[in-house]
Amino acid sequence: MPLNRGNLSLSGEDCLQPSGDDSDKLSHQSGSVLDLIPCDSSKMYPHQLEGFEFMWKNIAGSTDLKDLSNSEPNDVGGCIISHAPGTRKTCMTILFLHTYLRLFPNSRPVVIAPASLLLTWEEEFKKWNKKWDTSILFHNLNNPDFSGAENPEAVRMVEANSHLMRCNDVMRVIKVYSWSKNSSILGISYNLREKLAVHNRKGTKDPVKKEKIEKKDEEMRKILLDLPGVVVLDEGHTPRNQRSSIWKLLLKLRTEKRIILSGTPFQNNFLELYNTLCLVRPTTANELPLSLKKFCQTTQWKRAKTDDINSLVQPHDKVADDAIVNLRSIMAPFVHVHKGILKENLPANEKPLICHERQKLEDLKTNTDAGIKTRFLVELIQLSKALGEKVLVFSQYKEPLSFISDQLRLTFQWSSQGKELLHMHGSLNLRERQRLIGKFNNPQSQARVMLASTKACSEGISLVGASRVVLLDVVWNPSVERQAISHAFRIGQEKVVYTYHLITKGTTECNKFSQQMEKERLSKLFFSPADKEIGDGRMSSLVAEDRKLEEMTSSKNLKDMFDQILYHSNAFENFDSDATP
Numbered sequence: 001m002p003l004n005r006g007n008l009s010l011s012g013e014d015c016l017q018p019s020g021d022d023s024d025k026l027s028h029q030s031g032s033v034l035d036l037i038p039c040d041s042s043k044m045y046p047h048q049l050e051g052f053e054f055m056w057k058n059i060a061g062s063t064d065l066k067d068l069s070n071s072e073p074n075d076v077g078g079c080i081i082s083h084a085p086g087t088r089k090t091c092m093t094i095l096f097l098h099t100y101l102r103l104f105p106n107s108r109p110v111v112i113a114p115a116s117l118l119l120t121w122e123e124e125f126k127k128w129n130k131k132w133d134t135s136i137l138f139h140n141l142n143n144p145d146f147s148g149a150e151n152p153e154a155v156r157m158v159e160a161n162s163h164l165m166r167c168n169d170v171m172r173v174i175k176v177y178s179w180s181k182n183s184s185i186l187g188i189s190y191n192l193r194e195k196l197a198v199h200n201r202k203g204t205k206d207p208v209k210k211e212k213i214e215k216k217d218e219e220m221r222k223i224l225l226d227l228p229g230v231v232v233l234d235e236g237h238t239p240r241n242q243r244s245s246i247w248k249l250l251l252k253l254r255t256e257k258r259i260i261l262s263g264t265p266f267q268n269n270f271l272e273l274y275n276t277l278c279l280v281r282p283t284t285a286n287e288l289p290l291s292l293k294k295f296c297q298t299t300q301w302k303r304a305k306t307d308d309i310n311s312l313v314q315p316h317d318k319v320a321d322d323a324i325v326n327l328r329s330i331m332a333p334f335v336h337v338h339k340g341i342l343k344e345n346l347p348a349n350e351k352p353l354i355c356h357e358r359q360k361l362e363d364l365k366t367n368t369d370a371g372i373k374t375r376f377l378v379e380l381i382q383l384s385k386a387l388g389e390k391v392l393v394f395s396q397y398k399e400p401l402s403f404i405s406d407q408l409r410l411t412f413q414w415s416s417q418g419k420e421l422l423h424m425h426g427s428l429n430l431r432e433r434q435r436l437i438g439k440f441n442n443p444q445s446q447a448r449v450m451l452a453s454t455k456a457c458s459e460g461i462s463l464v465g466a467s468r469v470v471l472l473d474v475v476w477n478p479s480v481e482r483q484a485i486s487h488a489f490r491i492g493q494e495k496v497v498y499t500y501h502l503i504t505k506g507t508t509e510c511n512k513f514s515q516q517m518e519k520e521r522l523s524k525l526f527f528s529p530a531d532k533e534i535g536d537g538r539m540s541s542l543v544a545e546d547r548k549l550e551e552m553t554s555s556k557n558l559k560d561m562f563d564q565i566l567y568h569s570n571a572f573e574n575f576d577s578d579a580t581p
Contacts, residue, residue: 086490236260264479
């Protein structure tokens, strides 16, 4: 891979060689891979330790160092780590990659994740490098700035030609070059990975320059498909649509050592789950019995439209449930499930609320008391504000959040400078989002409420400053809401977390909620731990008492609002069973 002044190139046969055989490095070693991790394994959480060993057994064939040198290709493959959001999957995976690189320095791992999460990965590597006194190089291909991990020769060449630093393509070439030459890890977003795979990119009309660009793009495509020895797909349910180009692209990866990280692998239906199986274990997907393939590809469920909350629970399809159990048994050897959150680390529990109202949106625009959702939110914030608690409010739509922002500023006389009220939406860049997160989580800040788009912060964000989470609407995919709740309900939370789900009677929300319940039931049937144990091995049945809600329901001034409110805890049974007070 020559580096000519002013003309970076990825050409060179040495760059395109596979990972290489590191078995001779293992032949004289004994013990376990646990002996090689940079921290005390006894300080890992039980689910992290299990997941770490599970990845080794699937990706490398064993945790025993002598056995690793004798692992046959047929003994290894991909795996799914289905750990609940907020249970530190990233840290566990970094430990795995660290030890894997020590034994297989030519493996060239790649982490593919949503762009918003790549900054988290980059910061996590920096943090653990400092804590463990190690130097795991991580090249974030989405970050146009130098990180200090790049090849010195390439950096000097670019610094001597300052105009090159303004070219994203040049910076990416340097990062890929550095990754290919060193024992390091490459990070790239799903969108950028898809973009780099596109042929005939629009650009210069100059035929000579165009030919050079196309040649460089082809080299980049080949390297990113052929060179990685291990691929980690964070939020691995993202490429689940077989019509999407990113799903088709990932199928072409040369390595079958693929790790899918997802707190919610089951998103909408079993066709998507089958597509996920094709990514992580293509051979297993091809060898599925025809009846199961047909079940995955054709099974759909429909529920009658209803606004009666008591008719939401409907009979189950036993034939479908039996097929699910069969599919689960096939996938069990390469799916590690952890749904609980440890008792000593998270004293949190959730209590969903169902709110019914027929008020029109126009009424809400002029009076916060006109709509039950807005009225409930104002009352909840008022009580939380008095006790110094923070409230996190989610919606999938921009308009309600903008409207509520204006209403809250007017009601509580808050400034427009983003002190008490914060708003996280898709138009903000990643660094601005990180600033808002830090401000909201800081107990010394004036921030009291964060309004957040479920799309803008749907993955890997910690908002443990909140102890109250309000969901204003219903989405078709329950895992989206589940991830939203988990931003506050995660390891590192020191308070009890309550969730209020506001659902409007007489609209499609009730039907959406009905379908959510069925999807959650199927997901729980497939991805719940077989032994039903969480945390320290005991299933908690304790539900934290919501004194604020009791105060609201006992208020005479709010009696009319609560005439149409009832609890339906079975609807969110999965949240209750996942929580440990």
